[in-house]
Amino acid sequence: xxxxxxxxxxxxxxxxxxxxxxxxxxxxxxxxxxxxxxxxxxxxxxxxxxxxxxxxxxxxxxxxxxxxxxxxxxxxxxxxxxxxxxxxxxxxxxxxxxxxxxxxxxxxxxxxxxxxxxxxxxxxxxxxxxxxxxxxxxxxxxxx
Amino acid sequence: xxxxxxxxxxxxxxxxxxxxxxxxxxxxxxxxxxxxxxxxxxxxxxxxxxxxxxxxxxxxxxxxxxxxxxxxxxxxxxxxxxxxxxxxxxxxxxxxxxxxxxxxxxxxxxxxxxxxxxxxxxxxxxxxxxxxxxxxxxxxxxxxxxxxxxxxxxxxx
Numbered sequence: 001x002x003x004x005x006x007x008x009x010x011x012x013x014x015x016x017x018x019x020x021x022x023x024x025x026x027x028x029x030x031x032x033x034x035x036x037x038x039x040x041x042x043x044x045x046x047x048x049x050x051x052x053x054x055x056x057x058x059x060x061x062x063x064x065x066x067x068x069x070x071x072x073x074x075x076x077x078x079x080x081x082x083x084x085x086x087x088x089x090x091x092x093x094x095x096x097x098x099x100x101x102x103x104x105x106x107x108x109x110x111x112x113x114x115x116x117x118x119x120x121x122x123x124x125x126x127x128x129x130x131x132x133x134x135x136x137x138x139x140x141x142x143x144x
Numbered sequence: 145x146x147x148x149x150x151x152x153x154x155x156x157x158x159x160x161x162x163x164x165x166x167x168x169x170x171x172x173x174x175x176x177x178x179x180x181x182x183x184x185x186x187x188x189x190x191x192x193x194x195x196x197x198x199x200x201x202x203x204x205x206x207x208x209x210x211x212x213x214x215x216x217x218x219x220x221x222x223x224x225x226x227x228x229x230x231x232x233x234x235x236x237x238x239x240x241x242x243x244x245x246x247x248x249x250x251x252x253x254x255x256x257x258x259x260x261x262x263x264x265x266x267x268x269x270x271x272x273x274x275x276x277x278x279x280x281x282x283x284x285x286x287x288x289x290x291x292x293x294x295x296x297x298x299x300x301x
Contacts (some may be wrong), residue, residue: 008192009191049199049202049203050203054203055200055203055204056207057201057204057207058168058172058204088197089175089272090172090175126193
């Protein structure tokens, strides 16, 4: 399946792309466009104005995706709270990790040569974040 | 003289009732520190974050049965931009001054750790919507860190 989003990906879009590859479509291919009109017909758009998989009310796209694909994994919901705060900074959740994640991804976008490379670099960060949250959920506290 | 810079504008209209979406949109705009040009027309200096944040608010307006559009524009006259920047800076300066005052007035007993944490958070929020930093910014940072230092001394004593 092809998936399309806006160029210049940051927290919400890198997190969504990771979620798609890990939990929704492991053969996903990504297309980056400048304008909603450039989305190929066979592609599913995400995190773009007018797309179904996007911000709704005060939810960011990652939260919308968990909802639409009925992903109940508690570790993913913990990541959703972090992504929400990094993206929207509205203090809806207590997620102090958000500031750090935002800074790391902003820094990565300065060294990445393309959105494709940005995906390669950010993927392992979300793998680690997921594993941490998964264990934290099991243990009821952060793994040492 | 540098020519006027680019700004991202959100033009929007929301139904009078219900009031909850109006309030939600207004809160989000306030948190971003937008300049209000007219009723239903707000502006921020153009960068990818500001543009994206305004796009999401536009989307929220549309979902609440309103109308919204996003524009990228630059003021035709430098004077207009200067006036806008000055207005934004003055509003932010007042917010920094409020933080400075609260930091100075805080009772330096160690129970005031919570006040310190609150002021640091508030300072962070103001800094995120500060596009034309006034001198009051440094003063507010210093006032908050001075409070932190007195709390540390109190703890040692």
